[in-house]
Amino acid sequence: MKPGLSRDQKVALVLTFLLFLWIFGIFTPLLSTWIHLFTFPAIALNFFYGTVCHQLPAKTLFLFGKPLLVCARCTGIYLGAGLFFAAGVLLKFKRISLLLIFALVFPLYLDVARLMLHISAYSKAIAFLTGGLFGFAVSDFFLTYVFSQFRRENEK
Numbered sequence: 001m002k003p004g005l006s007r008d009q010k011v012a013l014v015l016t017f018l019l020f021l022w023i024f025g026i027f028t029p030l031l032s033t034w035i036h037l038f039t040f041p042a043i044a045l046n047f048f049y050g051t052v053c054h055q056l057p058a059k060t061l062f063l064f065g066k067p068l069l070v071c072a073r074c075t076g077i078y079l080g081a082g083l084f085f086a087a088g089v090l091l092k093f094k095r096i097s098l099l100l101i102f103a104l105v106f107p108l109y110l111d112v113a114r115l116m117l118h119i120s121a122y123s124k125a126i127a128f129l130t131g132g133l134f135g136f137a138v139s140d141f142f143l144t145y146v147f148s149q150f151r152r153e154n155e156k
Contacts (some may be wrong), residue, residue, distance in 0.1 A: 008147050015146065016085040023082050025049065026075060029066040045069060061124060072124040073108075074133025083132070084139035096140050104137035 025045055032042045032076070049069035059071040068075055079119070088094075110132040114120060 007150060011146060011150060012085070014142065016089055019082055023078050026045055026069045026078060027063070029069060032066070043098070043141060056119070059122060059124065059127065061128065063095035072125070073127040076133075076140075077135035078126040080132035080135025080137075081139040081142075082135075083089050084136045085143075088139075088143065095144070096137070101137045101140060104133040108134040 015106040026049065028042050028045050046069055053074045055067075055069070055072060057067060057074070060067045061072050061075055062068070071076070104148075109127055111130045115122060
């Protein structure tokens, strides 16, 4: 066995870095509080993140009076994915069972159904939590797909 990182581990580390860079971007409005020169980049990032999230103020988390760049559910999804990637780097990306993936994804669907059927009002906390579970679970599928694409390229 060769010393150092395998190709899969290198890919996983690059993806983890990019994901954490993306997550950092979500919190950049907080920087404009302390770094006044950061106001223009924050406006540009707000527009950029608006392409992946509706950014409705009623559904957005606020920290220190500043809105994050994505809604509560999207924040949960990205932080859940970040947790999966961080755990994966430490645990060398062990697959999680399909039953566990289903158990982690199902609450998001229940929450969305609850909202669409007007059973109860929107909750940022529930959206954040179900988004986090979903992000954690879907990351397993995402990495499996990415690794299979790299292996397929190696076989050509």
